[in-house]
Amino acid sequence: MPIQLTSQAYCKMLLHAAKYPHCAVNGLLVAEKTKEKKKDSHSVLCVDCVPLFHGTLALAPMLEVALTLIDTWCKENNYVIVGYYQANERTKDSRPNQVAEKVAARICENFIEAAIVMVDSGRLTVSCFEPIVHIYDHHENKWKSRDVTPESFEDWNEAQKITSALLEGRSYENLIDFDNHLDDLRNDWTNPVINKSVLDLC
Amino acid sequence: MASVSDLYDVGWEEMRDKLRKWREDNSRNSEQIVDVGEELIGEHSSKLGDDIWIIYEQVMIAALDCSRDDLALTCLQELKKQFPDSHRVKRLSGMRLEALERYEEANKYYDSILQDDPTNTAARKRKISILKAQGKSTEAIRELNEYLEQFVGDQEAWHELSELYINEHDYGKAAFCLEELMMTNPHNHLYCEQYAEVKYTQGGLENLELSRKYFAQALRLNNRNMRALFGLYMSASHIAASPKVSAKVKKDNIKYAAWATTQINRAYKLAGRGSKENKCSRKAVEEMLESMQITMS
Numbered sequence: 001m002p003i004q005l006t007s008q009a010y011c012k013m014l015l016h017a018a019k020y021p022h023c024a025v026n027g028l029l030v031a032e033k034t035k036e037k038k039k040d041s042h043s044v045l046c047v048d049c050v051p052l053f054h055g056t057l058a059l060a061p062m063l064e065v066a067l068t069l070i071d072t073w074c075k076e077n078n079y080v081i082v083g084y085y086q087a088n089e090r091t092k093d094s095r096p097n098q099v100a101e102k103v104a105a106r107i108c109e110n111f112i113e114a115a116i117v118m119v120d121s122g123r124l125t126v127s128c129f130e131p132i133v134h135i136y137d138h139h140e141n142k143w144k145s146r147d148v149t150p151e152s153f154e155d156w157n158e159a160q161k162i163t164s165a166l167l168e169g170r171s172y173e174n175l176i177d178f179d180n181h182l183d184d185l186r187n188d189w190t191n192p193v194i195n196k197s198v199l200d201l202c
Numbered sequence: 203m204a205s206v207s208d209l210y211d212v213g214w215e216e217m218r219d220k221l222r223k224w225r226e227d228n229s230r231n232s233e234q235i236v237d238v239g240e241e242l243i244g245e246h247s248s249k250l251g252d253d254i255w256i257i258y259e260q261v262m263i264a265a266l267d268c269s270r271d272d273l274a275l276t277c278l279q280e281l282k283k284q285f286p287d288s289h290r291v292k293r294l295s296g297m298r299l300e301a302l303e304r305y306e307e308a309n310k311y312y313d314s315i316l317q318d319d320p321t322n323t324a325a326r327k328r329k330i331s332i333l334k335a336q337g338k339s340t341e342a343i344r345e346l347n348e349y350l351e352q353f354v355g356d357q358e359a360w361h362e363l364s365e366l367y368i369n370e371h372d373y374g375k376a377a378f379c380l381e382e383l384m385m386t387n388p389h390n391h392l393y394c395e396q397y398a399e400v401k402y403t404q405g406g407l408e409n410l411e412l413s414r415k416y417f418a419q420a421l422r423l424n425n426r427n428m429r430a431l432f433g434l435y436m437s438a439s440h441i442a443a444s445p446k447v448s449a450k451v452k453k454d455n456i457k458y459a460a461w462a463t464t465q466i467n468r469a470y471k472l473a474g475r476g477s478k479e480n481k482c483s484r485k486a487v488e489e490m491l492e493s494m495q496i497t498m499s
Binding site for chain 2: 021022056058059060061062064065068069070071072073076090092093098170182183184185186
């Protein structure tokens, strides 16, 4: 089943990329755990994302800590990790690299239909007039890109409006990723402040 | 839009001092630098004295980061007027061309600097940055290696090279670069901790043990380094869980991991004092540490 993004998930990914425009950034996408497969559901709804790192993405220890910790957090909140997002350091390159594929493979162990979302930071603008993500699904051992349409979002107009407003208001200055948390444990990677701003704008 | 001095209730001296601090820390908070610097230059330039030239340079580079070519040009023109034949200013002109992705022209500027002065390290490093921006990692690595043969003491270059190697997943060579940095900076806990992370990523029992030792060393140098603490916990746990180790090694590593667990829990407790939200993080950490203990035994 293909993934769908809520406004909260989409805008936090873009805020993360906007906070560190000169770095690669990555993070995890989570969805609510459903007890049984709803018969009429055509997609998996990513309700939130957890920004992980900026800068060097290719080192293992902190990634393992983050995956285990966030997995535990997910269990407490009835979420499941369903995807991985990344924005590359070079704006001209928006294809998934080895790091993306490795982390996604790890996520696939727990959730078979995990997706990779690549943020095309070269097209990041304050107005957000078009979606700037590429979504990749795993087919026959390869990651294939899928067309992104407004249907890839729970509500594209809302996502566009909220993301644009938060980018303009420079909310990305307050976005916390796991790296920020490791620098100072008081930094909360669940981003309650930004989540509230999103809710207020809905 | 409200001015910086109004928004934050600061005077021009504080703004000037803030810019100096950011220069010394080499922070890349370009939007803030542009906000503060633009106002300082616009309204208080006469009070800044000779400081203004280095501020023009700092603001110009930050303006390039923010696509503020108008501001960058203004600063550049002032610097060109004051220092007409300067290589340092020429390098800034080159950087502006880089920002506009006119790499061929930028390279010409840097080449002309190097013809005049073959020891100009700044121009050489900019040429390597262009290779990096164009995605030519192999060439960038090769040029940086050649550069370091001549300028062995350039720490920024060693660090850049280690990052380039990490991105190419060549962890052995990245480790070598970090070893150079640790030798010349034995008290720097960040290099120790990064070295440990690279060794851990390389994998294998020997590298794991080495990584644990260097995480421990980083902690000795700075006992508040959370990455080192988590790293010590992870490496010790993995060693203890390995079927290839002797009973004594397993027992020792379980002890190290247990010590790390107490320290981690304590750190979270201290951080969570008085804040409701952080309790979720702390609980998740406790549970994570418990669940890993089960896999260890």
